[in-house]
Amino acid sequence: MSIERAEPPAPQGDYVPAVIHGGLIFSAGMTPRRNGVLTVTGTVGEQVDLATARAAATLAASNALAAVRSVLPPEAGGLRCLQMTVYIACAPGFTAASAVADGASEAIAAELGAGALPARSAIGVAALPSGAPVEVQLVAATL
Template identity: 40%
Template sequence: MSAARKRLAELGLTLPPVTPPLAAYVPAVRSGPHVFVSGQVPMADGRLIAVGKVGAEISQDEAKELAARCALSGLAAVDNLVGIDAVTRVVKVTGFVAAAPGFTAVPAVINGASELLGEVFGDAGRHARSAVGVAELPLGAPVEVEFIFEIG
């Protein structure tokens, strides 16, 4: 068992099935030593886990958990394409939060994804990041997160 798989198991986490694309894209693409993962919204069993604006219908804490779910889905996309064992570093995370007017804790929400990646990969999980508040996300999702992983 790889270190990443072992750590997921220690955390009591399993990778979800890869969500089939909802439009004209693929879940992940390898280009050289990198895997680019399409934006992940918080899905389970082919359905959004939650819908709404963070700071209104969705609490900051709930949104942080949803961002962590997006990270698990991103790891599943990498695993499906090249295997999670191939990941040597998390390079970049870009997170989007459907923010209610006045909600400014967008970085704290995306910490859900960043912290999970740090727990799974240790120092190799430290990454560059952008966290952006937006008016709307696909299907009414409260969060969406995309990733760039280095593979070896």
């Protein structure tokens, strides 16, 4: 299990990337940004295909993990992701939200191990900040 500290994406508004309280860490919603720039925009099922949305979810989840790690105390023995919410900006009638969210789960498994997968929700929405196709929010606990 990796607990290395990577820099989380810079906030795009008036908030912090993550907050720790009582051993629980809550990330802000993270979009698929690299160096502050969205890698893809649009609505899944219209401008964005399933494979692209899934890859965007992978990047967004990696950003959420970076945010969580940024507030992890040095004395912590690691972290456990407890819950993940994946929001998908999708076209009416789009029903593959879980397949998009699988990209986010892949990021968690790749970075923390397959046994570290959290409980997960995949929620279709009309729009997300800056036109992002996905946004991922994590709740984790220190070990």
